[in-house]
Amino acid sequence: MKRKGIIYIIFILFFTSCSNKADEKKAADNYEKGKLTVAEIEQKNPERFLTVSGRDKKNILGQTVIKGSILNNAKMVSFKDIDVKLSFYSKTGALLEEDHEVIYETVEPGKSKSFKTKYFAAKGTDSVAMKVISAKVEK
Numbered sequence: 001m002k003r004k005g006i007i008y009i010i011f012i013l014f015f016t017s018c019s020n021k022a023d024e025k026k027a028a029d030n031y032e033k034g035k036l037t038v039a040e041i042e043q044k045n046p047e048r049f050l051t052v053s054g055r056d057k058k059n060i061l062g063q064t065v066i067k068g069s070i071l072n073n074a075k076m077v078s079f080k081d082i083d084v085k086l087s088f089y090s091k092t093g094a095l096l097e098e099d100h101e102v103i104y105e106t107v108e109p110g111k112s113k114s115f116k117t118k119y120f121a122a123k124g125t126d127s128v129a130m131k132v133i134s135a136k137v138e139k
């Protein structure tokens with residue numbers, strides 16, 4: 001009877017040890033798939049991972065000078081040719097004009113790039129809002 005018990009214990013230990021290695025391999029494969037999934041998500045939604053901030057002022061010629069910065073919050077993907085929508089507002093918050101500026105720079109994950117542009121904005125412009133519309137993936 002003791003002999004059968006020992007054989008059963010050895011049998012159970014043998015099969016559980018084999019399945020653990022298979023489970024570890026599956027976990028490693030799932031991890032690799034997860035990394036690819038993160039990269040794919042970042043590639044498909046660049047506007048979700050890029051943020052733009054900045055300030056504006058008027059120069060002597062009456063142009064609106066916009067100095068800004070684009071931050072890439074992605075973990076794996078670099079973006080380039082970033083399309084930023086500029087919205088010009090009056091003091092009362094009325095939308096006066098919209099324009100697009102493409103920033104021809106590459107922004108690596110976790111990094112930021114500065115940009116500067118000038119516009120002859122609509123008369124009565126008090127402020128400018130910026131939003132990332134799209135970007136290309138750096139390959």
